[in-house]
């Protein structure tokens with residue numbers, strides 16, 4: 001039969017027994033730590049739902065489009081801006097609205113972006129527009145020396161894009177974004193255009209132009225961005241004249257002109273702001289741009 005020897009615990013072996021109290025404290029501490037870790041994992045990993053809106057979602061491939069447009073502009077179209085850091089512009093832009101409720105964006109949210117991207121527009125070259133975006137852009141593209149807001153870096157990058165964030169994620173919301181009739185005026189997109197339109201107007205100098213749509217009953221609409229933001233942010237100490245071009249579309253004919261009440265409302269505002277106002281119906285160089293697309297139109301035979 002095998003002998004078993006049980007050796008007593010010797011004095012010189014290190015003492016490995018802990019007091020009962022210390023064992024209980026360690027156990028409770030371990031339990032609290034495990035609970036804390038599980039709670040944190042639950043908080044950060046549990047998929048919380050995005051807010052759901054009725055509007056179009058963030059434009060697909062937004063970061064790639066943003067960076068691509070920024071590089072095309074700074075490296076090809078306006079090489080004088082080649083030192084701009086497009087990745088930093090994108091990250092600063094996103095910080096204005098990611099992880100925030102897209103109906104609660106403020107002008108201050110976009111201030112870091114506006115401070116980061118500064119661009120000097122030469123005097124006498126600013127072209128504002130209202131309900132005439134396509135024609136204004138066709139004109140500046142042909143004319144080559146004038147700037148609409150969308151011919152500046154930030155306007156060029158963001159034109160026709162949609163974007164918004166969500167409080168539950170640090171990414172952009174590619175499912176939906178609020179649209180204007182969701183009682184959400186302070187949304188990511190509108191606030192952006194409001195901020196950069198104000199800056200564009202504040203920076204304008206010399207003689208500035210505005211292209212208005214004479215085929216509408218009210219070419220000058222006081223609640224538009226031009227009528228409510230840009231008109232009131234032109235600096236009379238820098239801008240001495242606003243030249244309005246009331247353009248009538250070749251197809252729709254004319255509904256209003258420089259002599260109409262709508263334009264007179266704009267003139268009165270300019271008078272009060274000590275900025276000279278002038279108005280021209282169907283500014284000839286712009287008419288040429290319209291006639292390129294419709295050379296056989298009777299109005300164009302006379303023009304060409």
Ligand code: JS2
Nearest residue numbers: 128129130131132149159160161193197224225226227
């Ligand atoms: C461009 C967008 C988008 O003078 C112009 C521009 O400087 C513009 O920023 O603001 C003025 C036009 O706005 P307004 O007078 O309200 O005319 P609209 O034809 O009704 O244009 C409404 C949209 C202006 C702001 N905006 N601008 N590209 O993608 C874009 N998205 C919005 N909301």
